[in-house]
Amino acid sequence: xxxxxxxxxxxxxxxxxxxxxxxxxxxxxxxxxxxxxxxxxxxxxxxxxxxxxxxxxxxxxxxxxxxxxxxxxxxxxxxxxxxxxxxxxxxxxxxxxxxxxxxxxxxxxxxxxxxxxxxxxxxxxxxxxxxxxxxxxxxxxxxxxxxxxxxxxxxxxxxxxxxxxxxxxxxxxxxxxxxxxxxxxxxxxxxxxxxxxxxxxxxxxxxxxxxxxxxxxxxxxxxxxxxxxxxxxxxxxxxxxxxxxxxxxxxxxxxxxxxxxxxxxxxxxxxxxxxxxxxxxxxxxxxxxxxxxxxxxxxxxxxxxxxxxxxxxxxxxxxxxxxxxxxxxxxxxxxxxxxxxxxxxxxxxxxxx
Amino acid sequence: xxxxxxxxxxxxxxxxxxxxxxxxxxxxxxxxxxxxxxxxxxxxxxxxxxxxxxxxxxxxxxxxxxxxxxxxxxxxxxxxxxxxxxxxxxxxxxxxxxxxxxxxxxxxxxxxxxxxxxxxxxxxxxxxxxxxxxxxxxxxxxxxxxxxxxxxxxxxxxxxxxxxxxxxxxxxxxxxxxxxxxxxxxxxxxxxxxxxxxxxxxxxxxxxxxxxxxxxxxxxxxxxxxxxxxxxxxxxxxxxxxxxxxxxxxxxxxxxxxxxxxxxxxxxxxxxxxxxxxxxxxxxxxxxxxxxxxxxxxxxxxxxxxxxxxxxxxxxxxxxxxxxxxxxxxxxxxxxxxxxxxxxxxxxxxxxxxxxxxxxxxxxxxxxxxxxx
Numbered sequence: 001x002x003x004x005x006x007x008x009x010x011x012x013x014x015x016x017x018x019x020x021x022x023x024x025x026x027x028x029x030x031x032x033x034x035x036x037x038x039x040x041x042x043x044x045x046x047x048x049x050x051x052x053x054x055x056x057x058x059x060x061x062x063x064x065x066x067x068x069x070x071x072x073x074x075x076x077x078x079x080x081x082x083x084x085x086x087x088x089x090x091x092x093x094x095x096x097x098x099x100x101x102x103x104x105x106x107x108x109x110x111x112x113x114x115x116x117x118x119x120x121x122x123x124x125x126x127x128x129x130x131x132x133x134x135x136x137x138x139x140x141x142x143x144x145x146x147x148x149x150x151x152x153x154x155x156x157x158x159x160x161x162x163x164x165x166x167x168x169x170x171x172x173x174x175x176x177x178x179x180x181x182x183x184x185x186x187x188x189x190x191x192x193x194x195x196x197x198x199x200x201x202x203x204x205x206x207x208x209x210x211x212x213x214x215x216x217x218x219x220x221x222x223x224x225x226x227x228x229x230x231x232x233x234x235x236x237x238x239x240x241x242x243x244x245x246x247x248x249x250x251x252x253x254x255x256x257x258x259x260x261x262x263x264x265x266x267x268x269x270x271x272x273x274x275x276x277x278x279x280x281x282x283x284x285x286x287x288x289x290x291x292x293x294x295x296x297x298x299x300x301x302x303x304x305x306x307x308x309x310x311x312x313x314x315x316x317x318x319x320x321x322x323x324x325x326x327x328x329x330x331x332x333x334x335x336x337x338x339x340x341x342x343x344x345x346x347x348x349x350x351x352x353x
Numbered sequence: 354x355x356x357x358x359x360x361x362x363x364x365x366x367x368x369x370x371x372x373x374x375x376x377x378x379x380x381x382x383x384x385x386x387x388x389x390x391x392x393x394x395x396x397x398x399x400x401x402x403x404x405x406x407x408x409x410x411x412x413x414x415x416x417x418x419x420x421x422x423x424x425x426x427x428x429x430x431x432x433x434x435x436x437x438x439x440x441x442x443x444x445x446x447x448x449x450x451x452x453x454x455x456x457x458x459x460x461x462x463x464x465x466x467x468x469x470x471x472x473x474x475x476x477x478x479x480x481x482x483x484x485x486x487x488x489x490x491x492x493x494x495x496x497x498x499x500x501x502x503x504x505x506x507x508x509x510x511x512x513x514x515x516x517x518x519x520x521x522x523x524x525x526x527x528x529x530x531x532x533x534x535x536x537x538x539x540x541x542x543x544x545x546x547x548x549x550x551x552x553x554x555x556x557x558x559x560x561x562x563x564x565x566x567x568x569x570x571x572x573x574x575x576x577x578x579x580x581x582x583x584x585x586x587x588x589x590x591x592x593x594x595x596x597x598x599x600x601x602x603x604x605x606x607x608x609x610x611x612x613x614x615x616x617x618x619x620x621x622x623x624x625x626x627x628x629x630x631x632x633x634x635x636x637x638x639x640x641x642x643x644x645x646x647x648x649x650x651x652x653x654x655x656x657x658x659x660x661x662x663x664x665x666x667x668x669x670x671x672x673x674x675x676x677x678x679x680x681x682x683x684x685x686x687x688x689x690x691x692x693x694x695x696x697x698x699x700x701x702x703x704x705x706x707x708x709x710x711x712x713x714x715x716x717x718x719x720x721x722x723x724x725x726x
Binding site: 069 | 421422423424426427428430431433434437438459460462463464465480481483486489490492493494511512513
């Protein structure tokens with residue numbers, strides 16, 4: 001069986017790596033990786049490919065950044081051409097980016113079955129481009145691989161029972177795998193001498209591009225009186241200096257870190273403050289309380305007993321969440337048993353080979 | 354309120370023309386722009402639809418032309434996004450299930466522009482049809498779903514769409530038929546064909562054929578089944594077949610020319626204009642088709658229709674109308690045609706809200722939306 005995996009952005013590299021690693025146990029399957037180049041930052045992509053030991057892409061479309069329509073269009077056009085040449089038995093797409101929807105649309109029109117990993121997630125905020133990508137990809141895919149029971153429920157509500165399977169979350173597989181590696185490694189150098197700290201990431205446009213929000217977040221970080229470790233994308237750094245936002249002494253800005261270092265920092269931190277979707281979950285898997293700088297989450301399971309708190313860019317809400325302690329964690333099985341990747345491969349073999 | 358109406362392929366024109374005219378009656382309330390993606394474009398067809406339907410030239414013509422599905426959808430998305438960014442409408446109305454429908458809807462929704470889908474909720478449940486994929490994707494992201502029949506409402510509900518997004522407005526294709534029927538009555542197409550081909554067509558003594566689906570006319574096997582059936586049916590009545598150039602080529606390519614010559618009752622014609630075609634539809638003994646819209650039009654005219662497909666996204670034409678699905682088998686086609694020729698044809702009725710007032714209801718709805726903003 002021949003599979004084409006379409007990826008393009010950071011979170012997809014990690015998810016795909018988990019499945020690619022498992023695919024080595026299946027010599028009857030040939031996997032071809034197609035990288036759309038949606039995340040064009042060379043450093044970020046290369047770090048991830050090397051560090052996570054992802055087989056390197058056979059194709060890189062180098063689409064780069066553009067408006068949503070133009071970017072999706074370019075991918076759709078180029079992916080179709082590759083699919084026509086490669087004639088795979090199925091196409092595997094991940095998550096909710098423009099690469100996801102473009103891969104799914106290109107394949108389904110060529111009658112190549114599509115499997116969607118992380119199907120059924122909904123923020124119910126249609127102003128998010130990711131939400132539109134999720135909805136369309138789920139509408140056209142042949143195999144919907146749900147990461148949680150809530151995702152299964154959502155897909156059932158949409159009448160997609162027949163194509164939906166609960167496999168668990170590949171990110172959980174991934175965290176378990178890398179946690180094992182991290183436990184054997186030294187602490188990352190950047191936290192030498194720091195007893196306890198909060199780890200923070202900010203990247204969403206709603207936080208970085210709206211001055212009022214960014215100011216409120218930095219004000220809250222300052223008032224926590226905790227050491228805050230903040231790996232920051234150069235773009236965000238630039239915005240901060242342009243807006244003339246003062247960085248309090250307790251906030252330590254560092255260069256962006258690779259996935260393994262990030263996970264390692266998460267293992268060692270006291271709490272996590274983030275606006276990323278994936279990080280909320282990683283915090284939950286590693287039993288770290290998470291303060292989320294958004295007003296909604298696709299991962300409602302993480303909200304149980306205060307393990308994750310939605311604060312938006314509200315200073316007081318952020319401070320209150322930093323002060324509170326979560327209760328018992330009981331919903332981990334909602335994310336499967338850590339064998340999602342294997343289940344995904346088995347299902348594809350059964351349905352598409 | 355600024356509204357874009359999207360047209361790209363033949364069926365879109367018939368759906369958008371009545372809506373365009375109705376919106377224009379309220380030009381103090383609505384600024385309406387016509388966008389033609391150029392998905393289907395040929396001089397003749399364009400003239401037919403803009404002249405016959407009395408439509409103005411489009412405000413924006415994207416000129417995308419033909420291509421594979423991905424490439425064409427991509428081109429439309431790329432070009433229409435530029436128009437949206439420049440013209441900034443409040444609403445985009447897309448119709449039907451072609452690549453222009455899904456591409457323009459996706460562009461708009463990503464730019465936070467509201468999308469209404471006219472002819473929402475249709476399902477053939479056959480995902481190998483590109484139209485089905487376009488329908489599923491467009492309905493999944495549209496803000497307002499305007500359905501032609503209540504089975505559409507039910508499908509959307511089954512897919513978890515909130516009730517307040519779904520409005521049963523009726524079948525807008527029928528608006529065009531109602532508005533243009535009188536002109537179509539006056540068409541001289543039967544006389545013209547009689548003179549050209551030295552035959553005697555009159556009301557009820559011929560079968561009208563429209564076939565274009567690849568599974569029917571692009572394979573040797575499919576064409577053979579169909580032509581073998583024609584050979585038998587043509588002994589009973591005339592067959593009028595406005596043939597697509599691609600199908601004509603396939604007939605030559607697969608070596609069916611000899612067989613065609615044997616059938617003096619089989620008349621191939623050029624593409625036929627809107628009124629002439631409607632005249633042929635209204636007066637046919639029956640229609641043999643694989644198109645979506647013609648199933649509906651036949652039901653409206655009460656003319657028996659045989660649809661050469663395994664499924665239909667317009668089941669109301671079967672449950673209430675004059676339509677029947679027919680397997681791609683020579684004997685089955687002949688058998689069904691014989692029944693009709695013998696006068697044992699299915700009697701249908703016109704479904705609810707197929708009354709020619711759908712455009713009025715859509716515009717009324719937009720007046721309310723405008724009032725609420």
